[in-house]
Amino acid sequence: xxxxxxVDPVTRIEGHLRIEAEIKDGVIVDAFSSGTMVRGIELIxxxxxxxxxxxxxxxxxxxxxxxxxxxxxRTVENALNITIPPNAELIRNLMFCTQYMQDHVVHFYHLHxxxxxxxxxxxxxxxAATSYLAQSISSWPKSSPGYFSDLQKRIKKFVESGQLGIxxxxxxxxxxYKLPPEANLMAVAHYLEALEWQKEIVKVHxxxxxxxxxxxxxxxxxxxxxxxxxxxxxxxxxxxMVGTLLEKAQxxxxxxxIPDLLAIASFYKSDWGAIGGGISNYLAYGDLPTxxxxxxxxxxxxxxxxxNRNLGEVVPVDGTDPxxxxxxxxxxxxxxxxxxxxxxxxxxxxTNLKYTGPKPPYExxxxxxxxxxxxxxxxxxxxxxxxxxxxxLVGYASGKDEFKEVIHYALEKLDVPVTALFSTLGxxxxxxxxxxxxxxxxxxxxxxxxxxxxxxDSRTFVADKWDPETWPKEAKGVGMTEAPRGALAHWIRIKxxxxxxxxxxxPSTWNASPRDPNGNHSxxxxxxxxxxxxxxxxxxxxxxxxxxxxxCIACAVHLYDPKGKYVHQIQTF
Amino acid sequence: xxKPTVYDxxxxxxxxxxxxxxxCGTMAAMLGLEASGVAxxxxxxxxxxxxxVLWMHFQECTCCSESFIRSSHPIVADILLDxxxxxxxxxxxxxxxxxxxxxxxxxxEKYAGQYLLMVEGSIPLGNExxxxxxxxxxxxxxxEVAEGAKAIVAWGxxxxxxxxxxxxxxxxxxxPIHKIIHGKPIISVQGCPPIAxxxxxxxxxxxxxxxxxxxxxxGRPKAFYSRRVHDTCYRRPNYDAGLFVQSFDDENAKRGYxxxxxxxxxxxxxxxxxxxxxxxxxxxPIQSGHPCIGCSEANFWDNGPFYKHLQSFPxxxxxxxxxxxxxxxxxxxxxxxxxxxxxxxIRKRRHINLGxxxxxxxxx
Numbered sequence: 001x002x003x004x005x006x007v008d009p010v011t012r013i014e015g016h017l018r019i020e021a022e023i024k025d026g027v028i029v030d031a032f033s034s035g036t037m038v039r040g041i042e043l044i045x046x047x048x049x050x051x052x053x054x055x056x057x058x059x060x061x062x063x064x065x066x067x068x069x070x071x072x073x074r075t076v077e078n079a080l081n082i083t084i085p086p087n088a089e090l091i092r093n094l095m096f097c098t099q100y101m102q103d104h105v106v107h108f109y110h111l112h113x114x115x116x117x118x119x120x121x122x123x124x125x126x127x128a129a130t131s132y133l134a135q136s137i138s139s140w141p142k143s144s145p146g147y148f149s150d151l152q153k154r155i156k157k158f159v160e161s162g163q164l165g166i167x168x169x170x171x172x173x174x175x176x177y178k179l180p181p182e183a184n185l186m187a188v189a190h191y192l193e194a195l196e197w198q199k200e201i202v203k204v205h206x207x208x209x210x211x212x213x214x215x216x217x218x219x220x221x222x223x224x225x226x227x228x229x230x231x232x233x234x235x236x237x238x239x240x241m242v243g244t245l246l247e248k249a250q251x252x253x254x255x256x257x258i259p260d261l262l263a264i265a266s267f268y269k270s271d272w273g274a275i276g277g278g279i280s281n282y283l284a285y286g287d288l289p290t291x292x293x294x295x296x297x298x299x300x301x302x303x304x305x306x307x308n309r310n311l312g313e314v315v316p317v318d319g320t321d322p323x324x325x326x327x328x329x330x331x332x333x334x335x336x337x338x339x340x341x342x343x344x345x346x347x348x349x350x351t352n353l354k355y356t357g358p359k360p361p362y363e364x365x366x367x368x369x370x371x372x373x374x375x376x377x378x379x380x381x382x383x384x385x386x387x388x389x390x391x392x393l394v395g396y397a398s399g400k401d402e403f404k405e406v407i408h409y410a411l412e413k414l415d416v417p418v419t420a421l422f423s424t425l426g427x428x429x430x431x432x433x434x435x436x437x438x439x440x441x442x443x444x445x446x447x448x449x450x451x452x453x454x455x456x457d458s459r460t461f462v463a464d465k466w467d468p469e470t471w472p473k474e475a476k477g478v479g480m481t482e483a484p485r486g487a488l489a490h491w492i493r494i495k496x497x498x499x500x501x502x503x504x505x506x507p508s509t510w511n512a513s514p515r516d517p518n519g520n521h522s523x524x525x526x527x528x529x530x531x532x533x534x535x536x537x538x539x540x541x542x543x544x545x546x547x548x549x550x551x552c553i554a555c556a557v558h559l560y561d562p563k564g565k566y567v568h569q570i571q572t573f
Numbered sequence: 574x575x576k577p578t579v580y581d582x583x584x585x586x587x588x589x590x591x592x593x594x595x596x597c598g599t600m601a602a603m604l605g606l607e608a609s610g611v612a613x614x615x616x617x618x619x620x621x622x623x624x625x626v627l628w629m630h631f632q633e634c635t636c637c638s639e640s641f642i643r644s645s646h647p648i649v650a651d652i653l654l655d656x657x658x659x660x661x662x663x664x665x666x667x668x669x670x671x672x673x674x675x676x677x678x679x680x681x682e683k684y685a686g687q688y689l690l691m692v693e694g695s696i697p698l699g700n701e702x703x704x705x706x707x708x709x710x711x712x713x714x715x716x717e718v719a720e721g722a723k724a725i726v727a728w729g730x731x732x733x734x735x736x737x738x739x740x741x742x743x744x745x746x747x748x749p750i751h752k753i754i755h756g757k758p759i760i761s762v763q764g765c766p767p768i769a770x771x772x773x774x775x776x777x778x779x780x781x782x783x784x785x786x787x788x789x790x791x792g793r794p795k796a797f798y799s800r801r802v803h804d805t806c807y808r809r810p811n812y813d814a815g816l817f818v819q820s821f822d823d824e825n826a827k828r829g830y831x832x833x834x835x836x837x838x839x840x841x842x843x844x845x846x847x848x849x850x851x852x853x854x855x856x857x858p859i860q861s862g863h864p865c866i867g868c869s870e871a872n873f874w875d876n877g878p879f880y881k882h883l884q885s886f887p888x889x890x891x892x893x894x895x896x897x898x899x900x901x902x903x904x905x906x907x908x909x910x911x912x913x914x915x916x917x918x919i920r921k922r923r924h925i926n927l928g929x930x931x932x933x934x935x936x937x
Contacts, residue, residue: 016705039747211768216866233827
């Protein structure tokens with residue numbers, strides 16, 4: 001029996017995640033991942049207008065805002081057999097790309113970087129040497145010795161104030177930090193620059209969807225009308241702003257994010273390129289259609305599965321096959337009507353909550369029994385990792401040149417073999433590399449949108465199935481997308497113009513779920529096993545691997561309890 | 574050692590006195606202050622050290638934190654990350670687990686009665702196990718952290734009204750914080766999420782004047798929630814003229830006509846979307862062609878379906894057709910304002926009775 005350590009709350013993530021790990025001789029021998037918060041969105045959706053579902057599901061997550069809205073409108077469109085106009089598809093793609101760029105940059109700098117960057121060490125950096133370092137890896141203009149010197153003074157002043165704010169009680173000085181002071185100072189500068197930058201790129205959402213977070217979507221297309229001769233619609237001015245935002249975003253990604261990623265990775269590649277691989281199966285639903293969502297072959301991110309890290313074969317995945325994707329609850333705080341051992345396809349999914357965990361306050365979860373609010377999804381009984389690494393691997397194994405090009409570029413630059421991808425660092429690198437691709441693609445979509453408008457096509461919505469009277473008495477659908485954190489799908493059953501059942505199987509449910517009825521680990525738990533922990537009091541290593549997945553736990557949990565009290569009120573003025 | 578003031582820090586960050594005054598002017602304008610308010614803000618920021626802030630997450634989606642970091646004027650981002658001392662924020666803090674709990678505890682002890690508590694998310698009263706952090710229930714944590722708070726900010730619809738998880742049938746018993754915490758001033762910064770600049774504006778108000786801003790009947794700052802989206806909407810003339818979008822992407826949509834018939838909740842929603850707009854004034858839902866869904870109102874999720882226009886659901890009180898609704902609304906608005914004013918005064922009295930105003934000023 002080793003030492004049990006608990007990390008709760010896991011910070012710099014979305015949602016409430018708890019990790020319990022057994023450490024023996026300085027290495028993790030077993031791990032338990034638990035989602036500790038539940039809201040019950042699926043039950044709330046029952047009986048509502050399917051056209052409203054996007055707004056409810058969008059509120060599943062405000063970090064990866066948009067992704068559930070997209071999955072939702074696609075699910076309803078799939079059920080009702082609606083094909084949206086090309087411009088609507090392009091605008092949805094642009095919103096998708098915007099989300100990736102913002103989300104991945106924020107993840108890298110604000111959620112993940114402090115696992116690799118020692119802020120305190122930046123105080124002892126030589127600003128001139130920092131400038132030299134920055135200019136040697138990028139042409140980004142903010143790189144003078146004076147710039148870094150001013151920043152360093154500012155951090156010094158901050159530290160001397162004694163109020164360390166978000167930087168208090170970090171793992172500063174931990175032997176696991178490997179960057180020289182100059183690299184730390186450069187990274188801190190970019191932490192602050194990225195914070196300013198991220199609020200700019202989201203303006204693409206504001207133009208098309210009216211606000212961010214939580215921009216508006218629409219079943220049947222997009223809500224923004226195009227009229228180049230009208231101030232109140234998408235016109236040349238609005239479109240020019242989108243173009244400028246996308247170009248500037250690409251500049252930041254190419255000149256700051258990618259060079260920083262490779263620079264930091266070069267200091268950690270020898271160990272973290274071999275730690276944290278976890279399970280060996282990868283799933284991607286794919287996205288970014290270039291010829292309509294129905295044409296899966298046209299997706300920029302291809303759909304498919306890789307088994308046992310065999311990059312020689314891509315296995316197909318079908319969300320409508322009742323035997324492929326199933327959710328299990330044998331280790332989750334739920335019950336199924338016909339027993340807790342069986343798996344259920346989401347169209348027949350059930351949600352009966354039963355908390356059997358310890359009464360709070362508690363020291364440890366009872367990990368021998370049920371221990372999480374996350375269900376456990378499986379593909380044909382197999383645990384799958386989803387996310388940027390899965391997408392890049394499926395793209396690579398599908399033989400797509402753009403994927404091969406960026407992967408080879410990074411592997412050569414870091415001088416590591418392809419197997420280094422199956423690691424904590426590989427996951428973090430894949431996220432950056434796909435951002436590079438997405439930034440490029442966003443400009444392609446933008447130019448296509450301009451070309452369509454120029455050619456006289458301004459349609460953004462198809463109205464023929466808007467009226468519920470036109471719908472069949474019963475329908476079912478599935479809508480798939482790739483959230484920044486991985487494969488996301490919604491399943492719906494519509495009956496008498498209302499939602500009869502609605503199920504979400506989200507990326508962090510695949511990755512962060514508890515073990516299945518056969519005792520097999522999901523991705524987080526598997527990736528932690530074998531990870532060395534130098535100091536159990538300061539488990540920096542656990543955060544590195546968990547953050548490499550970019551957890552999003554509010555997404556992962558969606559259940560309910562029938563006992564909730566509710567007083568109905570209508571707000572009037 | 575003397576703590577640097579906000580102005581010291583701004584100077585150290587390389588901003589000029591002019592930048593600083595411009596920022597103070599922007600904040601004063603947003604808060605609806607007269608010219609003398611600029612000097613007041615400037616003075617406050619020049620002389621005060623950073624207020625410790627504890628930002629708690631319960632049943633939420635983190636959209637409020639995300640919106641907060643979108644605040645547009647560069648100095649605002651600096652103020653909120655550097656000029657307040659954000660001692661606990663699960664989204665941004667470096668520490669995790671025990672170290673994170675230590676940060677929370679340190680501030681609660683060292684700054685008892687002085688820190689600001691900001692809450693993102695609702696509290697599930699259905700079962701303690703529905704939301705636990707560090708093995709403790711959300712309700713338990715909230716009550717403890719609220720005890721020593723100088724004032725509480727309820728971010729967004731979750732903390733203010735329960736938001737989506739409180740929608741029928743509210744499976745987890747999601748409860749807004751004002752139903753759990755009593756005897757402390759609570760500012761409801763409504764919206765799903767609230768507008769970034771509104772969040773920044775409320776923080777600066779607290780920092781500057783050391784008292785809560787004037788609140789409406791529902792605890793929302795009047796500066797940002799006293800006007801209906803409908804009354805500040807640039808498409809309002811179309812409404813008054815009876816020019817309506819009949820279907821998304823129809824000729825009227827392409828001309829930017831009123832979205833009332835598409836289900837717009839602007840007439841029953843109090844927010845600043847039409848004035849401040851979103852993401853540094855780029856647009857707001859109606860400008861981008863989608864009706865307002867009313868996200869800054871309690872229970873807006875159950876006032877649906879969203880695309881059904883207002884007169885046809887109960888509780889709205891307008892029995893008329895869209896063509897002559899302008900007149901009907903005029904009357905209803907008058908009644909609404911009166912009711913609003915009365916309820917606001919009741920709320921204010923309650924604050925006075927609870928000693929809310931005293932609580933705010935005694936810890937200078």
